[in-house]
Amino acid sequence: xxxxxxxxxxxxxxxxxxxxxxxxxxxxxxxxxxxxxxxxxxxxxxxxxxxxxxxxxxxxxxxxxxxxxxxxxxxxxxxxxxxxxxxxxxxxxxxxxxxxxxxxxxxxxxxxxxxxxxxxxxxxxxxxxxxxxx
Amino acid sequence: xxxxxxxxxxxxxxxxxxxxxxxxxxxxxxxxxxxxxxxxxxxxxxxxxxxxxxxxxxxxxxxxxxxxxxxxxxxxxxxxxxxxxxxxxxxxxxxxxxxxxxxxxxxxxxxxxxxxxxxxxxxxxxxxxxxxxx
DNA sequence: CAGTATCCAGTCTGATACTG
DNA sequence: CAGTATCAGACTGGATACTG
Numbered sequence: 001x002x003x004x005x006x007x008x009x010x011x012x013x014x015x016x017x018x019x020x021x022x023x024x025x026x027x028x029x030x031x032x033x034x035x036x037x038x039x040x041x042x043x044x045x046x047x048x049x050x051x052x053x054x055x056x057x058x059x060x061x062x063x064x065x066x067x068x069x070x071x072x073x074x075x076x077x078x079x080x081x082x083x084x085x086x087x088x089x090x091x092x093x094x095x096x097x098x099x100x101x102x103x104x105x106x107x108x109x110x111x112x113x114x115x116x117x118x119x120x121x122x123x124x125x126x127x128x129x130x131x132x133x134x
Numbered sequence: 135x136x137x138x139x140x141x142x143x144x145x146x147x148x149x150x151x152x153x154x155x156x157x158x159x160x161x162x163x164x165x166x167x168x169x170x171x172x173x174x175x176x177x178x179x180x181x182x183x184x185x186x187x188x189x190x191x192x193x194x195x196x197x198x199x200x201x202x203x204x205x206x207x208x209x210x211x212x213x214x215x216x217x218x219x220x221x222x223x224x225x226x227x228x229x230x231x232x233x234x235x236x237x238x239x240x241x242x243x244x245x246x247x248x249x250x251x252x253x254x255x256x257x258x259x260x261x262x263x264x265x266x267x268x
Numbered sequence: 269c270a271g272t273a274t275c276c277a278g279t280c281t282g283a284t285a286c287t288g
Numbered sequence: 289c290a291g292t293a294t295c296a297g298a299c300t301g302g303a304t305a306c307t308g
Contacts (some may be wrong), residue, residue: 020180021173021194028248028255033172035164039155046154052270060155063302065240068271078258089269090308099254106247109240114162120233124212186290199280203292223289224288 031077036062036070038107041096044080045104049095079103165211170204170243174195177229178214179238183229213237 031037036059043058044050050058056067071094074080078102085091096104165171170193177192178184184192190201205228208214213234219225230238 020192021176022249022252023194024252024256025245026169026173026194027247028252029245030169032244032248033167033169035160035167038163038167039160039244040291042155057156060157060160060164064271065303066301076259076262078262084270086308087269092269092270099251099258101248102251103244106243109243110166110237111159111163113167113237113240115156115159117233117236118156118158118162121211122158122235125210128210128212197293199282200280203280218290221289222288224291225291 029072032103032107034070036066037074038110040067040070040074041079041100041104042111044094044096045101049083049093051091053092055094065103116134118122135268157268166201166237166241168204171208172244173203173212174204174208175234175238176245178228178230179235182226183217185225185227190254195264206232 001118021086039062040055043055047054047058052067055071056062056064059067062070070081071080075082078096078097081097083093083095085093144154151172173193174189177189181188181192186201186205189205190196190198193201196204205216209216212231214228215231217227217229219227
């Protein structure tokens with residue numbers, strides 16, 4: 001997610017882009033390919049509309065700052081709708097838009113894959129680390 | 135991807151994890167949810183076995199450093215196999231393992247989603263930015 | 269409650285130079 | 289060719305303090 005500021009001074013520029021990967025799509029991927037984004041999207045798709053505090057509670061380990069930042073980006077990209085209820089104390093609720101739901105569905109496969117292969121990956125890492133640190 | 139060093143001092147710890155999301159799965163997601171990881175995986179799944187330089191060429195915008203780092207992680211996690219051909223000049227080739235292929239397939243849906251919705255997202259952003267900067 | 273503002277250590281990045 | 293080593297700067301996420 002730092003790629004946003006790379007000044008086109010990398011290898012690819014030497015041969016003016018393979019045009020294989022559309023920069024605009026890459027940009028979107030850069031947004032989606034973020035741990036907190038994936039987690040928030042997942043929580044929201046599993047629990048429906050949630051208020052800020054509940055969302056924080058369910059998104060294991062997120063800080064208030066990151067949660068705010070993440071939901072703002074999601075809102076900007078049209079994936080989440082933020083509803084402010086004018087009451088005291090404040091009540092703000094978040095829910096996925098149709099677009100957000102469709103992304104959550106696409107990401108679902110990744111979650112399933114991850115859950116299904118944790119052990120295999122852990123084993124591979126142990127193996128790799130033993131080789132190196134022989 | 136910075137989550138690896140968070141010292142359990144965030145909100146979730148206050149109510150000792152909802153246990154909803156498995157920390158080990160979160161860790162895997164953290165690895166996968168990375169721009170370069172997704173791009174390299176995608177390129178490798180589309181082009182089959184590739185040597186370092188070709189991979190760099192196809193993964194638009196990646197620096198040598200990040201490519202090396204990314205393929206090392208993928209190798210460690212058992213998603214990619216690195217073959218060193220003992221010739222001069224050196225020739226190193228990378229290809230997906232079965233596990234890597236299965237992840238690439240899961241990610242494919244995300245790429246399709248991204249390509250399919252670039253315009254909608256761009257529009258949403260313009261809209262959002264106009265509201266703010268009224 | 270739901271943020272915003274600020275500070276800061278730690279991390280990531282790209283550039284450059286060098287090796288087998 | 290395929291790296292490794294190093295460096296400075298940009299950026300990150302978390303903690304803390306404060307507001308409507």
